[in-house]
Amino acid sequence: MKEKHIELNNIGFSYSRGNLIFDYVSLKLNKGESIAIIGGNGAGKTTLLMLLTGILFPQTGEISISNQPIKKENLQNILQQTGVIFQNPDDQLFMPTVFEELAFAPRNFKFKEAKVHAMVLRALARVEGLHLQDKLIYQLSGGEKRQVAIATALVMNPSILIMDEPSSGLDLAGRRRLIDLIKNFKQTKIIATHDLDMALEVCNRVIIIGKGKVIADGKSYDILTNEKLLKQNNLELPISVQNCHICGFEKK
8 A cells, every 4th residue: 555645635826816826726645656747838837836835825725744734733743854956957956065055954953073074975976966065056067966955855865856947947967977877876756847758768757737727637658658738738749759750750
């Protein structure tokens, strides 16, 4: 029997009247799942991630993590369980050096300095970034900033990783390194993305959202090879399952 990790019960949220993002949405996300959240522009993908991290709160309904409701009074406990990776690393990184960046959260939780040092090195090792620890943030390349952003999400050893367009802005080599990293993470993973090829490779479940509702929820291959369903939601088949329009080769 699958162990429930995150639950959304009748969630309602809007930024303004007439701009309904979620209309009584309910979902159960199981421990250890790798889940892609997809949908057209404005579907609410990023908003959903902000609700899951307590940046925003639903106007109706309740969200819980490990049976603990996401509320202001227990937000610190929730934050210890979740690691967040923003779409743009520059929105996430604010300390002068890589080490100071990763040390910020453990220090904020009052860990002893020896423990902080060990946590930073462990997180950097997981993203193959130990060589970056003394670098200044502004000197990092885009790919290196992504590595560091992922390491900051891992430093508190969370049980949930929440990622917003993690492959955005990466070259092919950087994207491949990212995919290989994500595949090795054991946490429950929630990934909002337009990169459907990445979703097909790293996620076992796909949820399509739009017009305030969950439109589809199922196994990645079943949803990401359903061309009609994807087109109805302003999405295209992943390139890896498309037929070749130049040579006429048809993928089975």
